[in-house]
Amino acid sequence: MSDHRIPKRIYYLIFATLLLFTMITVEVAFYDLGILSFPVALGIACFKSTLVILYFMHVRYSSGLTGLFVSAGFIFLAILLVFTLLDVKTRDWQFQPDESGISLVVPF
Amino acid sequence: MSEGHSGLVAHQFETAEQQKETVNLGMWAFLITEVMMFGALFSAYGFYRAQYPAAFAAGSDHLNYFMGAFNTAVLICSSLTMALGVQAAQQGKRKGIILFLLLTILLGGIFLGVKVLEYADKYEHHLMPGINFSVDSPFAAQIELFYCFYFAMTGLHALHMIVGIAILGTLVVLSYRRRFSANYYNPVEMAGLYWHFVDIVWIFLFPFLYLIGRS
Numbered sequence: 001m002s003d004h005r006i007p008k009r010i011y012y013l014i015f016a017t018l019l020l021f022t023m024i025t026v027e028v029a030f031y032d033l034g035i036l037s038f039p040v041a042l043g044i045a046c047f048k049s050t051l052v053i054l055y056f057m058h059v060r061y062s063s064g065l066t067g068l069f070v071s072a073g074f075i076f077l078a079i080l081l082v083f084t085l086l087d088v089k090t091r092d093w094q095f096q097p098d099e100s101g102i103s104l105v106v107p108f
Numbered sequence: 109m110s111e112g113h114s115g116l117v118a119h120q121f122e123t124a125e126q127q128k129e130t131v132n133l134g135m136w137a138f139l140i141t142e143v144m145m146f147g148a149l150f151s152a153y154g155f156y157r158a159q160y161p162a163a164f165a166a167g168s169d170h171l172n173y174f175m176g177a178f179n180t181a182v183l184i185c186s187s188l189t190m191a192l193g194v195q196a197a198q199q200g201k202r203k204g205i206i207l208f209l210l211l212t213i214l215l216g217g218i219f220l221g222v223k224v225l226e227y228a229d230k231y232e233h234h235l236m237p238g239i240n241f242s243v244d245s246p247f248a249a250q251i252e253l254f255y256c257f258y259f260a261m262t263g264l265h266a267l268h269m270i271v272g273i274a275i276l277g278t279l280v281v282l283s284y285r286r287r288f289s290a291n292y293y294n295p296v297e298m299a300g301l302y303w304h305f306v307d308i309v310w311i312f313l314f315p316f317l318y319l320i321g322r323s
Contacts, residue, residue, distance in 0.1 A: 015188040022180050025315050032323035041315040049308040056191045056304045073140035077147045084151045088158050
């Protein structure tokens, strides 16, 4: 089942795409995209890693159980990141500058 | 294939195929724990970057993005040679495995070499938190925080690279001793999964650390 022979040209194609998107992510970093610059960098990185996972790591050619396992892992990662950032962005954090500069008062 | 090749299929498995599926799933379980470990670091990074965007951009400015981009390309090349090595293993091509794994080790070594140059440069410019850190900026403390993340994340990543290189070196020796064949190459494939995972971590680290506030 996972013995699917993947043609070499698929590997070269993925390799070229990864290099291309590395150049794109460097290039767009020099444009002022404002609030979009982080989502764009994140999107490109997610796209590149999806290619690596599906083709270099053979998940596309593996069993459904492996696919489920992998997706479940990344869904839990997304929960960790999304809920942390939701909290950060919606809570009224108050910063008190002092000589160390990084003290933080957590509101109740 | 189900029996034969004595010792290749452990006795708790019915077939080589079942063994392969199990090994694959077990490796992914391990990789997901790795994802969570790096995920915690990324989450903390996201929190502080949201608080101090200007300081993080200023900190990122001191990093050499060209070296980061070069290293990204090196790691992508090493992922390609790793994938070709696994393919050589699938086809039972012993010389192919050894050649591609050695190439992968070489590229991993180049990555670490560039990393050493970068770390040395940070040391010279007094950008190492805890050892020597002094920046002339009103946000010095927050920039120091950025460098804490930089060293923790790239350091943990570099540690994974070193472990990966050790694993690949072991596989080269085993392969030289004819331990793998087209019927049995699970270790090569699992080392491949690990190597690609380390590549993925860097795919995220590069834009998040080197490319903020360039515009």
